[in-house]
Amino acid sequence: MASPFRVVHTVCSHDCPDSCAVLVTVDESGRAIKVAGDPSQPFTQGFLCGKVAKYLDRVYSPDRILYPLKRKAGIAKGALVKGREHEAFERVSWDEALDAIALRLKAIAEQYGSESILPYSYAGTIGVLGFGSMDRRFFHRLGASRLDRTICSEAGGQAWNLVYGKKLGTPAEDFRLAKLIVAWGANIHGNNVHLWPMVEKARRNGARLIVIDPYRTRTAAVADWHIAIRPGTDAALALGMMHVILREELEDRAYIDEFTHGFERLAERVRDYTPCRVAEWTGLTPAEVEQLAREYATTRPAAIRMNYGLQRCENGGTAMRAIAMLPALTGAWKHRGGGGALSTSGAFAWNKRAVERPDLQIASTLGRPARLVNMCELGHALNELGRDTEQGNEGTREQSAGPAVHALFVYNSNPAAVAPNQNAVLRGMARDDLFTVVHEQFFTDTTDYADFVLPATTFLEHTDIQGAYGHYFVQLSKQAIEPLGEARSNVWLFAQLGQRMGFSESCFRDTPEEIIRQALAIGEDGHSTNAGMEHIAFEDLEREGHIPLAFHRDPEGQPFLPYTHGPLATPSGKIEFYSETLAAAGLDPLPAFTPPAESRWSEGAKRFPLELLGRKSDNFMNSTFANLEGHRKMEARTNRRLEIHPLDAESREIREGDLVRVFNDRGSLRLTAMLNPNLPAGVVAAKLDWAKLHPDGANVNQLTSERLTDIGAGATFYSALVEVTKA
Numbered sequence: 001m002a003s004p005f006r007v008v009h010t011v012c013s014h015d016c017p018d019s020c021a022v023l024v025t026v027d028e029s030g031r032a033i034k035v036a037g038d039p040s041q042p043f044t045q046g047f048l049c050g051k052v053a054k055y056l057d058r059v060y061s062p063d064r065i066l067y068p069l070k071r072k073a074g075i076a077k078g079a080l081v082k083g084r085e086h087e088a089f090e091r092v093s094w095d096e097a098l099d100a101i102a103l104r105l106k107a108i109a110e111q112y113g114s115e116s117i118l119p120y121s122y123a124g125t126i127g128v129l130g131f132g133s134m135d136r137r138f139f140h141r142l143g144a145s146r147l148d149r150t151i152c153s154e155a156g157g158q159a160w161n162l163v164y165g166k167k168l169g170t171p172a173e174d175f176r177l178a179k180l181i182v183a184w185g186a187n188i189h190g191n192n193v194h195l196w197p198m199v200e201k202a203r204r205n206g207a208r209l210i211v212i213d214p215y216r217t218r219t220a221a222v223a224d225w226h227i228a229i230r231p232g233t234d235a236a237l238a239l240g241m242m243h244v245i246l247r248e249e250l251e252d253r254a255y256i257d258e259f260t261h262g263f264e265r266l267a268e269r270v271r272d273y274t275p276c277r278v279a280e281w282t283g284l285t286p287a288e289v290e291q292l293a294r295e296y297a298t299t300r301p302a303a304i305r306m307n308y309g310l311q312r313c314e315n316g317g318t319a320m321r322a323i324a325m326l327p328a329l330t331g332a333w334k335h336r337g338g339g340g341a342l343s344t345s346g347a348f349a350w351n352k353r354a355v356e357r358p359d360l361q362i363a364s365t366l367g368r369p370a371r372l373v374n375m376c377e378l379g380h381a382l383n384e385l386g387r388d389t390e391q392g393n394e395g396t397r398e399q400s401a402g403p404a405v406h407a408l409f410v411y412n413s414n415p416a417a418v419a420p421n422q423n424a425v426l427r428g429m430a431r432d433d434l435f436t437v438v439h440e441q442f443f444t445d446t447t448d449y450a451d452f453v454l455p456a457t458t459f460l461e462h463t464d465i466q467g468a469y470g471h472y473f474v475q476l477s478k479q480a481i482e483p484l485g486e487a488r489s490n491v492w493l494f495a496q497l498g499q500r501m502g503f504s505e506s507c508f509r510d511t512p513e514e515i516i517r518q519a520l521a522i523g524e525d526g527h528s529t530n531a532g533m534e535h536i537a538f539e540d541l542e543r544e545g546h547i548p549l550a551f552h553r554d555p556e557g558q559p560f561l562p563y564t565h566g567p568l569a570t571p572s573g574k575i576e577f578y579s580e581t582l583a584a585a586g587l588d589p590l591p592a593f594t595p596p597a598e599s600r601w602s603e604g605a606k607r608f609p610l611e612l613l614g615r616k617s618d619n620f621m622n623s624t625f626a627n628l629e630g631h632r633k634m635e636a637r638t639n640r641r642l643e644i645h646p647l648d649a650e651s652r653e654i655r656e657g658d659l660v661r662v663f664n665d666r667g668s669l670r671l672t673a674m675l676n677p678n679l680p681a682g683v684v685a686a687k688l689d690w691a692k693l694h695p696d697g698a699n700v701n702q703l704t705s706e707r708l709t710d711i712g713a714g715a716t717f718y719s720a721l722v723e724v725t726k727a
């Protein structure tokens, strides 16, 4: 007898390196009754993380937004009490919402120019379609400002590419073979959980785990050695390690000669980075710097798992660049299980031109590519841009000139919570003359400022295709259930809007399957023509759900060793210790340590002497999941807490459990003090949370700045100085 249940292959689209294959069981009525990790996907290994294991509670949450909403007349924009948001909005039909939005966008474009419309999105979904496809077509054709999507990974990504040309890494499955794993700014146990079994296997075979992180994460707590480095000093440590490695002749000369460029100049540069000097910056002892360098350079295979937190400092690009050079110096890439990983995303050669259609910009009323607006400078964009174009605020880079922003279209993101300099962001979003549309699954900090709120699907409710930044599988995410209520996907929304705007190009009528075929660049023989995907046909994906990239099809017979075959995609074709690209731009072509402008070494530390880590939770995904009671309970120990070193607390007469005020010139937040002797002295930590769930209507981004990173113009969440007093 046929089973009354269907099992559908989907992919978790949350912003996580693991991109799990998720099997969804659906009953006869069409309701999903179970989610589980796919046991046949070698990296997912049949399990899901704590965030997603109970995902049906989220999909079927009574708090889901299920139909389009329009702000009621006379209701001012601003924070709304959780659970009472409906009082500010009235239900409208999709037709009414889409007609009104299209009309208003047309009017704004006519009056102020199309660049006065700003899309704002990031990785609320990382599926190829959901992240950027029909939305890009729509905004390109409209001539809207282009969003410079740098908030998360651009500093590290560009830094990596300066060294290696392309983001590749040691296959996650091969970490099990390492004899030393260095988790540098990487909380593997907390948010890269499918790598953790590989770490455990390696440790059972005698590997050591070293964690370099200012915060004692779950991973640090169980490591063989936790190095609680001061925030923003990672570049100094990496350069100090190079100093020791070269001084003791532990480098791999044969590898350096064959695969790298600029070694002699790097060797000259690191001569100054003595363990004593590095110790002063990092808070380690000179002996610890030497021990780390020796252990790293003399253990084979040694793998460094880097993650993006460490590049969210003013010098974060350089830090990542310096760390990325270490395996090239020791030849660690030659050994299976050695090398390292920041991201594997460079391996997925999607046909983005077909998916995103940047050529449509020429068909817009602008007739050219629109200006770029950096998403890390949203406060500036909403308050200053086009009003006073002379200077960005507070040391941020000057943004391109053009009109003020009069329409903000938010999807896949919650900028009112996650963007830096929250006071400026909220002030801008509260503007009466700003037309704001938010496509969302739940009422967030951002929907409180919307004119229209549109219901969005979860990954169970739409079709997508996905790569990963933590493994090498192409995966198809099939729609498992009908959308709840009137929720609709990004693709549907922007196709509808495009048609209402009168965009006649046929691409605005493409179905999700057609866009997937375009992303795969399916050729005449029915297979992808993308590099590394030539063996993949759409039908294979439909049948199998997940297929490894070409070089990862036979990991046992032909293991993938990145950066062991030239030429690489850098200007020299080699791994670049010395970057001619940076030199041509008038920048330092070699890595160097410069203390962040907001750090214990800066002038500002006289007034605000503590370095703030606005850290991420193990059980939230940035701000996603923070509204769910089950997830909040898992985070209860540190919810609304300010973690402070006992010495810093004592000098301020602060005791465990005291209500304290954390502040700087940008903002202020009240939290409960929690003494934490594992933090470096002079560092305080508080979690990113939803502002509306806090009595002050604020979160740690009150305190962060819009300064940008040295490479990649990314966010500098971890370069923020504060002071703390009893509230």
Ligand code: SF4
Residues within 6 Å of the ligand: 012, 013, 014, 016, 017, 018, 019, 020, 048, 049, 050, 051, 052, 053, 193, 194
């Ligand atoms: S959040 Fe990450 S680990 Fe959790 S299910 Fe999604 S992809 Fe897997």
